[in-house]
Amino acid sequence: MKKILFIYNPMSGQKTISSQLGMIVDYFCKHGYVPTVYATQKQGDARYKVREYAKFFDEIVVSGGDGTLDEVVSGLLRSDTNSIIGYIPTGSTNDFSRSLNIPTDIKKATKLSINGQIMDIDLGKFNSKFFTYVAAFGSFAQVSYETEQSMKNIFGRFAYILEGVKTVSNLKSYHAKITIDEEEFEGDFIHFMATNSVSVGGFNNFYKKNIGLDDGIFESVLVKKPNGLLELNSIIEGLRSNKENENIIFRSGSSFKVESDEKIDWTLDGDFGGSYTKSEVKVLNMAVKFRTGFSRDSEKIKANQEKRLTN
Numbered sequence: 119m120k121k122i123l124f125i126y127n128p129m130s131g132q133k134t135i136s137s138q139l140g141m142i143v144d145y146f147c148k149h150g151y152v153p154t155v156y157a158t159q160k161q162g163d164a165r166y167k168v169r170e171y172a173k174f175f176d177e178i179v180v181s182g183g184d185g186t187l188d189e190v191v192s193g194l195l196r197s198d199t200n201s202i203i204g205y206i207p208t209g210s211t212n213d214f215s216r217s218l219n220i221p222t223d224i225k226k227a228t229k230l231s232i233n234g235q236i237m238d239i240d241l242g243k244f245n246s247k248f249f250t251y252v253a254a255f256g257s258f259a260q261v262s263y264e265t266e267q268s269m270k271n272i273f274g275r276f277a278y279i280l281e282g283v284k285t286v287s288n289l290k291s292y293h294a295k296i297t298i299d300e301e302e303f304e305g306d307f308i309h310f311m312a313t314n315s316v317s318v319g320g321f322n323n324f325y326k327k328n329i330g331l332d333d334g335i336f337e338s339v340l341v342k343k344p345n346g347l348l349e350l351n352s353i354i355e356g357l358r359s360n361k362e363n364e365n366i367i368f369r370s371g372s373s374f375k376v377e378s379d380e381k382i383d384w385t386l387d388g389d390f391g392g393s394y395t396k397s398e399v400k401v402l403n404m405a406v407k408f409r410t411g412f413s414r415d416s417e418k419i420k421a422n423q424e425k426r427l428t429n
């Protein structure tokens with residue numbers, strides 16, 4: 119029988135997970151696993167437990183939101199193991215579950231958490247920390263997570279933009295030099311984001327579905343501070359159409375450096391990631407094995423298997 123660590127955050131999202139525990143444990147037992155169940159007790163608990171105990175298990179299943187997933191992934195990367203991660207999304211935003219094609223229906227996600235097709239997924243390193251799918255700074259990054267999901271659902275990306283516009287007079291900008299692979303950009307930036315997810319802060323990514331989860335590349339968006347209403351409109355137009363202009367830049371890359379005089383507050387996977395004058399984001403190609411919701415015959419799974427063989 120295989121040993122599985124089932125680690126869940128009882129406080130995530132609407133706290134629905136607690137009523138489903140019996141069903142989840144029963145499903146694991148019926149399918150040849152002996153589960154060890156752990157309820158996280160505070161912030162950082164999942165990271166520590168996975169780092170210390172992952173080596174005793176064949177697989178890990180995590181239930182929670184993007185924050186808990188971030189902790190499990192970082193803990194695993196600091197352990198000596200490369201266990202497979204299954205994911206039952208029960209958070210408020212659940213961005214990365216959309217990239218992995220895992221539904222928020224707990225029963226369906228439970229099945230996938232031990233049967234889903236395995237895919238080697240890229241992760242990010244931010245200075246000395248790890249993250250799963252997004253490193254960002256600036257007002258738009260904050261607004262994205264602070265905007266009510268109900269408002270996002272009704273108004274889509276416009277709610278996000280409107281929230282941003284509402285505060286445009288006091289939009290915080292940072293004078294920074296941003297280097298993406300070999301290319302340099304200097305200016306006053308109100309937003310930067312490097313991501314590997316089809317959804318960020320509950321919104322579809324600007325790159326739509328063209329996100330390779332295992333291509334060694336993250337997609338980035340740089341937004342310069344608008345001077346006046348015309349430039350503000352051009353930013354909104356750029357975000358709407360996914361087309362560049364002098365205030366908005368879209369680039370893909372595997373290495374991102376941000377240097378500034380003033381400390382910049384960063385967001386990693388939706389949570390505060392620290393304040394730095396020098397930051398480096400690096401893509402770790404195919405760093406962790408996830409069970410996904412993609413079918414065995416899907417192009418994504420076939421291509422991933424080929425890459426694994428050639429790596």
Ligand SMILES: Nc1ncnc2c1ncn2[C@@H]1O[C@H](COP(=O)(O)OP(=O)(O)OP(=O)(O)O)[C@@H](O)[C@H]1O
Binds near residue numbers: 128132182208388389
């Ligand atoms: N027992 C606990 N009490 C309070 N906070 C906890 C507990 N266990 C874990 N946490 C912290 O709660 C934070 C948020 O949890 P999580 O990401 O799972 O849910 P969420 O914020 O509802 O969802 P999302 O991140 O998808 O919006 C995590 O960063 C985690 O460290």
